Amino acid sequence: MSGCRNLVFILGDQLSEGLSSLEGFDAGKDRVLMVEVMEEATYVRHHPKKIAFIFSAMRHFAKALETKGFCVDYVELDARGNSGSFTDELKRAAKRLKPEAVRITEPGEWRVLEMIKGWEKALGVPVTVLPDSRFLCSRDEFADWAKGRKQLRMEFFYREMRRKTGLLMRGDEPEGGKWNYDAENREPPSGGLFTPKPPRTRIDAITKEVLELVGKRFADHFGSLEGFHFAVTADQAEKHVADFLAHRLKDFGRTQDQMVAGDPYGHHSLLSFYINVGLIDPIDLCRRVERAYHEGDVPLNSAEGFIRQIIGWREYVRGVYWLFMPDYLEMNELEATRDLPAFYWSGETEMACLKHVITDTRDNAYAHHIQRLMITGNFALLIGADPKQVHRWYLEVYADAFEWVELPNTLGMSQFADGGKLGSKPYAAGGAYIDRMSDYCGDCRYDVKKKTGEGACPFNALYWDFLDRNAARLKGNQRLATVYASWGRMKETQKAAYRESAAVFLKGLDALPRYGE
Ligand code: FAD
Ligand code: DLZ
Numbered sequence: 001m002s003g004c005r006n007l008v009f010i011l012g013d014q015l016s017e018g019l020s021s022l023e024g025f026d027a028g029k030d031r032v033l034m035v036e037v038m039e040e041a042t043y044v045r046h047h048p049k050k051i052a053f054i055f056s057a058m059r060h061f062a063k064a065l066e067t068k069g070f071c072v073d074y075v076e077l078d079a080r081g082n083s084g085s086f087t088d089e090l091k092r093a094a095k096r097l098k099p100e101a102v103r104i105t106e107p108g109e110w111r112v113l114e115m116i117k118g119w120e121k122a123l124g125v126p127v128t129v130l131p132d133s134r135f136l137c138s139r140d141e142f143a144d145w146a147k148g149r150k151q152l153r154m155e156f157f158y159r160e161m162r163r164k165t166g167l168l169m170r171g172d173e174p175e176g177g178k179w180n181y182d183a184e185n186r187e188p189p190s191g192g193l194f195t196p197k198p199p200r201t202r203i204d205a206i207t208k209e210v211l212e213l214v215g216k217r218f219a220d221h222f223g224s225l226e227g228f229h230f231a232v233t234a235d236q237a238e239k240h241v242a243d244f245l246a247h248r249l250k251d252f253g254r255t256q257d258q259m260v261a262g263d264p265y266g267h268h269s270l271l272s273f274y275i276n277v278g279l280i281d282p283i284d285l286c287r288r289v290e291r292a293y294h295e296g297d298v299p300l301n302s303a304e305g306f307i308r309q310i311i312g313w314r315e316y317v318r319g320v321y322w323l324f325m326p327d328y329l330e331m332n333e334l335e336a337t338r339d340l341p342a343f344y345w346s347g348e349t350e351m352a353c354l355k356h357v358i359t360d361t362r363d364n365a366y367a368h369h370i371q372r373l374m375i376t377g378n379f380a381l382l383i384g385a386d387p388k389q390v391h392r393w394y395l396e397v398y399a400d401a402f403e404w405v406e407l408p409n410t411l412g413m414s415q416f417a418d419g420g421k422l423g424s425k426p427y428a429a430g431g432a433y434i435d436r437m438s439d440y441c442g443d444c445r446y447d448v449k450k451k452t453g454e455g456a457c458p459f460n461a462l463y464w465d466f467l468d469r470n471a472a473r474l475k476g477n478q479r480l481a482t483v484y485a486s487w488g489r490m491k492e493t494q495k496a497a498y499r500e501s502a503a504v505f506l507k508g509l510d511a512l513p514r515y516g517e
């Protein structure tokens with residue numbers, strides 16, 4: 001029996017009908033393969049909501065393709081004979097379908113690209129890996145941009161992307177005369193802020209089945225399945241886009257850095273899940289944001305701030321990932337080795353800020369950027385946590401986490417383990433910053449105003465101790481000149497009190513259980 005012409009292998013974060021591997025698809029000759037496999041669900045212990053989101057979105061995508069006439073071989077996790085890995089499922093499919101060739105769009109993760117390199121030999125048929133055209137900047141283009149630069153900086157890359165797309169440009173000049181309106185985007189919370197609630201997608205029969213499966217098979221992973229509300233189709237994701245544009249974009253910029261207890265979403269878009277798996281086209285989204293600005297519906301600081309996150313940060317971190325992998329994963333500039341405390345997986349800590357962010361994460365598989373950077377990330381940085389452990393935690397717990405985007409954000413931006421390849425300074429802060437940008441300190445057992453000793457906010461002493469401990473590496477950093485100057489002016493007795501308080505706190509921390517203990 002003769003087989004199919006091309007077998008197009010589509011991964012769980014490639015759910016876009018315009019995918020490069022689907023170009024030229026002939027329903028009479030070609031087939032699509034999609035597989036749910038234990039290897040992907042467990043290489044880190046993903047949050048159950050993340051697994052349910054991906055499986056349900058994959059099943060809906062396969063169905064949508066079939067409705068359009070594509071022939072799809074879909075292997076569910078519980079299907080008889082499911083071998084559990086991409087490579088073995090592809091081998092099984094090749095036996096069934098006898099393809100002349102395999103086509104796949106380049107994966108988001110280096111780990112998977114390494115797997116793919118072995119497929120031609122394992123299958124004995126040509127395997128074509130196509131560029132992922134859903135990104136604005138290809139891997140080669142980024143490498144060209146980076147070549148010869150002493151330092152990579154997002155801001156300069158972002159300006160190139162503005163010029164390339166023409167987004168918020170007036171000829172060669174940026175709209176409003178400035179490239180970046182971040183200075184207007186740091187308003188602290190003022191209390192009683194009204195945030196419109198984001199939409200919730202109703203659970204259909206497919207999602208219900210997936211939730212039962214995930215509840216059964218991944219009950220021991222950190223995170224709650226309760227209250228699942230993610231969109232799982234492109235049409236549903238479009239409703240989330242429309243809702244964001246109509247109700248939250250206007251105040252997105254102004255409120256972007258605020259953290260409010262009981263309000264995990266603020267005016268954030270909650271679109272990263274859908275963009276990252278391919279249900280939303282990021283550039284089309286930016287064009288709609290630009291239009292909302294030109295129509296006078298939203299201010300420039302919100303429109304520019306949002307567009308910068310997508311064509312700036314999102315594209316930039318992907319470029320950094322592919323430029324430096326696999327070495328990037330091993331970087332540990334600050335030689336940090338402490339285990340992450342078990343409360344990262346339970347939320348059981350008396351530090352109210354950490355408790356709020358970790359319980360939000362457990363419940364929603366989501367926390368917004370400042371929560372990730374300035375609470376859980378900042379604490380891990382200050383205690384000197386092993387960056388690989390921190391990376392695994394972020395990759396596990398957020399539904400939008402795929403290594404290409406998560407790793408540079410965690411290891412680079414948040415932990416400074418790359419020594420400044422991605423960003424210019426570590427994001428370290430004491431209690432005063434958290435108190436200014438959140439309402440967490442009000443119900444904390446620690447006193448944010450107290451610097452050292454019993455009852456003092458641990459972030460205060462940890463902050464100075466971090467700077468002191470890492471002075472040899474960080475003191476020469478221009479962006480830290482002011483804080484090191486303050487440290488230099490401080491009385492020795494005060495410095496000793498900070499060191500002592502930090503040492504006592506870290507000793508207590510080390511006595512707490514580690515994950516799995
Ligand atoms: P919004 O605040 O509404 O921002 C709009 C969009 O901009 C996001 O949907 C996202 O696509 C993009 N974006 C914003 N900031 C970044 C950024 N720094 N890098 C890349 N894209 C960005 N983002 C992920 O998509 N996946 C991750 O695994 C991830 N891990 C992170 C880990 C750490 C330690 C930190 C500090 C940040 C991480 N981010 C990650 C970036 C950012 O926190 C999330 O993109 C954002 O919180 C998603 O929520 P949102 O859709 O409501 O974003
Ligand atoms: C994250 C994830 C999970 C949990 N499960 C699957 C799966 O069963 N099948 C699949 O095709 N993709 C899954 N994914 C997404 C992949 O891990 C992702 O496509 C690769 O890491 C490349 O980015």
Ligand code: SF4
Pocket residue numbers: 351352353354430431434435440441442444445446447448457458459
């Ligand atoms: Fe966090 Fe310190 Fe504020 Fe408590 S007092 S919430 S530990 S910053």
